[in-house]
Amino acid sequence: MIITGDDPKYIAFFKARLLRYFLGIEVSYTSDGFYISQEKYIQDLLTRVALGDERTIETPMEINVRLRATDGDPLPDPTRYRHLGRSLVYLAVTRPDISYPVHILSQFMSAPTSVHYSHLLRVLRYVRGTISRRLFFPSSSSLQLQTYSDATWASDPSDRESLSDYCVFLGGSLIAWKTKKQIADSRSSVEAEL
Structure with a gap:
């Protein structure tokens, strides 16, 4: 039996095997192309962080911020900062809008301070407000x-x-x-x- 590209059996066979979710990255398909996002990953991250408020922010970082290693008081336990920083680095896989602030904040992983941590929380509040953003790859x-x-x-x-x-x-x-x-x-x- 020969199956052609427009055969309903062929289409159903391959639709059932399309990638939907892989390593925290969601893929959705339309007739115009496909989208990739990390909405579930963001929801899980925000649940783990438990910010304590529902505020969102319009930008991931203030304009012209110049962070230094000596800004603020050293965090007593930098483990949380490192965990959140690494999570944001992975989130930048599908979110180019946070790439720059995540790069800046990643420089302080070895000795983060209270100021660095507040900027990290700002990025998380921004991500919460833009959770549905995704990358689109048109088929045309x-x-x-x-x-x-x-x-x-x-x-x-x-x-x-x-x-x-x-x-x-x-x-x-x-x-x-x-x-x-x-x-x-x-x-x-x-x-x-x-």
């Missing part, structure tokens, strides 16, 4: 790659190093993004963006 997307990058110049107040970030689109779909400290010191903003 072109195969053209577009890359955008940006850099700061000596923006880290502790070591004066620059930050670089980039995002890569395949057609209209965001497929990769990253924020990181630059390895070399830049002497100008032009060098920082190279």
Whole structure:
């Protein structure tokens, strides 16, 4: 028996085997493409954190915040900060909007302070308010790659190093993004963006 691509048995067979949930990442399909999100992962994380209020915040981090290792009092037990920080790093897999603040806050994992922790809770409140955000990958997307990058110049107040970030689109779909400290010191903003 030969089964063709438009045969109802063929369609039912493959629909039953489509990826729906894997390692905390949810996948949903439409006729226009598919979505990936981590809504259940966020709900589980917020349940574990138990913030104690229902406030949400419009942005994950205040503009022009310059955090230093010496800001605030050291946390008596940094275990909770590290756990939440690692959870947010994993959440950034599907949430490019928190990539930058998570990068900044991850730098203080070894010795977090009360100020760093309050900023971490701000990111969690932002995520709670934007829990349904997801990435969309349209089936009609072109195969053209577009890359955008940006850099700061000596923006880290502790070591004066620059930050670089980039995002890569395949057609209209965001497929990769990253924020990181630059390895070399830049002497100008032009060098920082190279």
